[in-house]
Amino acid sequence: MSFAPACAALHDGETARAIETADEAAVLRALDAPAPGPHDLAALLSPAAAAHLEALARRAHETTVRHFGRTIQLFTPLYLSNHCTNGCVYCGFNSANRIPRAQLTPPQALEEGRAIAATGLRQLLLLTGEAPARAGTDYIAACARLLRPLFPSLAVEVHALSEDDYRVLVRAGVDGMTMFQETYDRTLYATLHPRGPKRDYAWRLDAPQRACRAGMRTVNIGALLGLAPWRLEVFATAMHARYLQRHHPGVDLAISLPRMRPHAGAWQPAHPLTDSDLVQAMTALRLFLPQAGITISTRESPTLRDNLVPLGVTRMSAGVSTAVGGHTGGEAGTGQFEISDPRGVQDMCAALRRRGYQPVFKDWEPLADAAPGAA
């Protein structure tokens, strides 16, 4: 079982045409649909739906408040290692980039974790580049075991692992997994990932499913928006999420909307999204997947993030450093990407409260230490 055949079928031209040619009547039907299906999603992502953005936003807001209330979960990433053997053309960790490389020892990771926990955060995302010889499963598991007592929710965003490796991480206390397919367009994927193990599109595509099978509670997927035309990328992400939900109904699915921004002198995304595009993508996803988490990172500016809060977001990062050891004064210049929202945890909480939203720090109670049930 794999999402691959269905994903390939999405790229035969028909789906893109359906999205491009959806008319206003289809958009209005989709906006009224009690449980929007794939045809409705195509309409909501269409150019025709852009004229109905306010209506989309209102429905997305109502749906989100009903299912999640006025709450936003807060987390932060901890970059364990930026060693990488891949050559992703858009990434700061690209092995050809001459940046300082660093890797925390597990005790250093614990120090970093203590600094983060002191800000009140209880949900942590561990990140590495792809260098399994240095930062492999055993290393990540060792860091996780040390950090687990500080963080009831511990997720990983690392290279694609085998099901057995994901099981090792689950046993070490990891309960969430984030994996961006970057682009669902297989041809484009090959050109953007010219070398390194990440070249294997299919291995990466099925990684979230392997994580589900291994017992991860939360699986967060996404496409790096800007690499390919966004409407089809978001559609494919949604269908991937729906596929995972159908086959692994117990797993909490979440979607990230990481948007590449043009940067002077840096690699330029070929298909940049406007703010309106991003809002349309998020609100359409919310209507199609009412129960899915939606994550917005600090790639976006404080003003935009604040305005996105009522439109469907359920998780946000705060107090972010993308540098290895960035929370304990680690080496500068090791970051993966420039962040646009440098606010610390207290500032983020204050901003959320001003909008009538409650920051949620803890959302799971680890059960590994509890007495096993006799049920």
Next chain:
Amino acid sequence: MTTTPEPDDFLEIGGTRLQSRLFVGTGKFGDDALIPAVCEASGAQVITMALRRVDLDAGPANLMGHIPAHMVRLPNTSGARTADEAVRIARLARAMGCGHWIKIEVVADSRHLLPDGYATARATETLAREGFVVLPYMNPDLYVARSLADAGAAAVMPLGAPIGTNRGLRTREMIAVLIEDLALPVIVDAGIGRPSQACEAMEMGAAACLVNTAIATAADPVGMARAFGRAVAAGREAFLSGPGAVRARASASSPLTGFLGQDGGRAPQEVAP
């Protein structure tokens, strides 16, 4: 003015007598600091909280710090996907000082969020044996309800509609079956979006209602909590007062058979030839 329930009308669960038949929740509030005012305005005496959200290390931000001392705490096992997880969460809740009442939620479908009746019954049996006052959240299914009763549940908590939908008593007929059949209190949980719907559940004979989303996501949660408190009390009083039967057609107040009298009329007299 709040209607006064019958003085001797109370709901007894786990040896505790409750005057209020509205249970409230702690999820989805824009600010947990609203919780004390919601408790006061609603008159509720029982409040449920997800153990997954409880952080005893969080100091003043700890959810438990917002719950008034007089409330009965009903921790729930939100997030549990198996009977085993529900049992572990319940034990943790008790160990963390949240009391010995537990609302079992076992949901292994993150899309529809419907409870797993079989797993719920297994967890109920284990926890009831361990001395918990067990209130299981369930689909209103008669056979599951009987299993839960046999397993030692203190009440059953059927959903009125999928959780968080505010769609009201979509499962009305099935809830009516439970109310008619079970000796246990039937507490309608999930789906109640408006006070009128809670009132209707109480008129039907539900023992209580649990309302969270509709209060927490209202524009004025405190005002909505007060409205729910009154609606539940009104529905209960209506139930106790024996509402007239509902008929499909109008019923004449001068019945067509009134001429028969109370003795059924006279027998026909023999007529002389």
